[in-house]
Amino acid sequence: MRQANLERVTTETRVSVSVDLEGSGAYDVRTGVGFLDHMIEQLSRHSLIDLTVLCEGDTHIDFHHTTEDTALAIGAAISQALGDRKGIQRFGSALVAMDEALSRAVVDLSNRPYLVWKVDFSRDKIGEFDTELFREFFQALSQTGGMTLHIENHYGTNAHHIAESCFKATARALRQACEIDARKADAVPSTKGRL
Template sequence: MRKAEVTRNTTETKIRLQLTIDGTGQQSIKTGVGFLDHMLELFVRHGRFDLTLVCDGDTEVDAHHTTEDVAIAIGRAFSESLGERRGIKRYGSMLLPMDEALVMTAIDISGRGMAVAELAIPSEKIGQQFDTELVEEFFIAFARELGATIHLHQIAGKNSHHIVEACFKGFGRALGEAVAINQAAPDEIPSTKGTIQ
């Protein structure tokens, strides 16, 4: 099974996590930011990953460091679990409706870390702690650490919670597809270069 354990300690956050890629969607997530916990639970469930994560962050300041550092740690866990990326499908995409919201998510585990988020989230905050600008920060950090190109494009939506939920659910589905083993070529690195770095 493809698994990783990551510990990341800084002056701003202390994170411990265990990830199993080939899971069933089981999770125990405590970041100190309720909305982020909710989004990560959706991500894990829809990707069918197993994740145990605890973060002790400086949420008395705001949720920025916690959100970014959690993304770094999870992205690192995926990178370590995938190793040299042998056998993965590499690409995944999802067009996900969440009530009135519709978001297209696509990922290429290419070795090149970047995220493009074209989102028009109406409110500046969801709940007491979560600034909606942190959605893009999460995916930038995740993409950089995994070495993946991630696109999030909002097609419709007026409710901030629904838009962000569509992003995380869609990303879970797209990433689940990308990390799945290609049964037609389970031992191949999916690149004409022969490497994904």
């Protein structure tokens, strides 16, 4: 069973995460930041990764620590659930539209963290959420998830739609990359013999 549970505790946040890579996209997300919850729910639903995320953070300061630490915990849990990454497809890509916005995500579960972020927002905030925190989320996710992640918004005008299309594209790419390759279920997908 490709599942993991972990807790990340700092002086700024307390995050508890559980993931099931063989799930159906069921989620229970409570970070104290409404828009972040909404985006993580999209990540779960469209990746088919069951995800429980509970966070108590210093949101009286701002949403930075909650956003970053939540993503660090989710990435670490995904990596733990992947184990030695034997049998996975490893690569995934998706192009997702949301109304006028179109975004692409490409992932390599290479165990070599790297983020390429080509997304611009015309607004600094969506509600109370700082749009610059989306990059922080995906940077943290790729770091502890051991993934190379490229996210690019091709076009769009509505900031909510741009952000959501990025999360949905990442979810679909992750779903593809995490799936077991029936033709090579017993092998690590690398000529190195390990990831």
